[in-house]
Amino acid sequence: AQSVTQPDIHITVSEGASLELRCNYSYGATPYLFWYVQSPGQGLQLLLKYFSGDTLVQGIKGFEAEFKRSQSSFNLRKPSVHWSDAAEYFCAVGAIMEYGNKLVFGAGTILRVKS
């Protein structure tokens, strides 16, 4: 069965510092991978996605993620964090089912940004 692990429940970084959020997945086939962000009281917004091809994926708001098949990882990075990046981040793997499809999410990582 598909699963996603986000090892860090909370991360605190200083504004302007670099950020890396970890994500490990389990999926039998070629994974479709996503990062979503959720601000308080908001829905989920897609940051970036990996389907195939270049393993370094660029997203919105200056985020990028690198797919490493050998490590079953899809870590999210940003070179310089802004206070507005404080939110909860979810990694997800796409699963194609018999008649449809779904996303399997990790438990999320809460990012706090200190000034």
Added chain:
Amino acid sequence: DAGVTQSPTHLIKTRGQQVTLRCSPKSGHDTVSWYQQALGQGPQFIFQYYEEEERQRGNFPDRFSGHQFPNYSSELNVNALLLGDSALYLCASSSPGLALWDTGELFFGEGSRLTVL
């Protein structure tokens, strides 16, 4: 262009009651999925509707049911509410296709927060 809209945004129910949550998909989308996000957890897939039929279901009891209307809007119904049903319920819409990621992303609404007392 309106995105995915959900109603109500917040509601409080007592154990044993029934609740109906509503979702209007993004314009041009005809596939609707529902997810449950309990506090401190990631969203979990409940079911997906396409062409007014439930085409895939996650690991949720039959107390959870849904419907999709000809205009693609959808309802999520939960009967015999339990305390554990307290959660944020998210609706997501997408274009059709067996592999949704081939046709674009999943768009989420802001959710309906259900509290069961």
